[in-house]
Amino acid sequence: MTALPVLYSFRRCPYAMRARLALAVSGQMCELREVVLKNKPQGLLRASPKGTVPVLVLPSGQVLEQSLDIMQWALEQHDPEGWLTPSHGNLQDMLALIGECDGPFKQVLDRCKYPSRYPDADMNAERARAVAWLGALEARLSSDQPCLFGTHAALADMAIAPFVRQFAGIDADWWAPQPWPRLQAWLAEWQASDLLASVMHKLPAWVDGTAGVPFPPTMERTG
Ligand SMILES: N[C@@H](CCC(=O)N[C@@H](CS)C(=O)NCC(=O)O)C(=O)O
The missing domain is CATH 1.20.1050.10 (Glutathione S-transferase Yfyf (Class Pi); Chain A, domain 2)
Structure with a gap:
């Protein structure tokens, strides 16, 4: 099986939320590891010593440590709703x-x-x-x-x-x-969007050495 990117995330963090939104709309599968900010896992700190979320570790070993970089990377893979090409401006x-x-x-x-x-x-x-x-x-x-x-x-x-x-x-x-x-x-x-609902599932905290959860969960877009 091809290795998936690993996303370190925290459900309520607005930066992590925007990263999950872009990953979800692009359909980019990841392994999501839910982080407790008061008790950061070693896996996160090894990948990104600054210890903020979100962090995306690509199968190549490249680490994206900024939410906007993660959004743009996901949308460069697949941008089905034209998030990088607005109808006004650029x-x-x-x-x-x-x-x-x-x-x-x-x-x-x-x-x-x-x-x-x-x-x-x-x-x-x-x-x-x-x-x-x-x-x-x-x-x-x-x-x-x-x-x-x-x-x-x-x-x-x-x-x-x-x-x-x-x-x-x-x-x-x-x-x-x-x-x-x-x-x-x-x-x-x-x-109220289905997309937001699809990235807001409550997840147990990830524990070092265990598998994260598949993300995004399969979802129906109704508009
Ligand atoms: N510039 C970063 C900011 C990320 C950030 O500050 N995330 C907060 C959570 S909302 C964090 O991880 N803080 C570290 C901490 O609370 O220890 C980004 O865009 O990803």
Whole structure:
């Protein structure tokens, strides 16, 4: 049997989530090893001493240690839904927006989600920064272009949605009345998707020396 790539992952990690989404849509089979971040397995640390997830170890021995690299690698193998070819803009444009998410927005997200870890942060200013960026996402969307780069969901939607989901989840009562109907619909559709459900199965923690679980699980795409 051909060796499969090994994916070290953590179910709720937004970076691991985006990597699993791309692997799943590409139909790239892997062996998934669910990691407990407080007790990282030696297999992960040997492959990638920095110890973050996701990590994908290819059968060649090449190690991909960044979620975006894993997404792009998977989509370069097979991209049946055109995630690398949005209807508006191009890959570089998408990477620029993802960079805003992973940089400034992630910083704001962490401060808003864990304010006690940032006692010196000005929370009003942090929330204002989040509101400005989320408002800019809203402005990208329209009834005939419901996705961040046009008519169909692409790399940027799938890379950014896990972080917007985390932000929305900080305070659902605050999120619901915000004046972002298209962004709210965009998030709700992604959250209800079969694709997301297919990458969110609860798994037991992987133990060094044992086999992981096959990923992606077989699934029916209904839209
Ligand atoms: N830039 C990395 C970030 C990955 C990352 O920070 N993952 C977090 C979990 S969400 C992690 O593994 N943190 C290490 C830890 O908590 O010990 C990527 O895109 O893959």
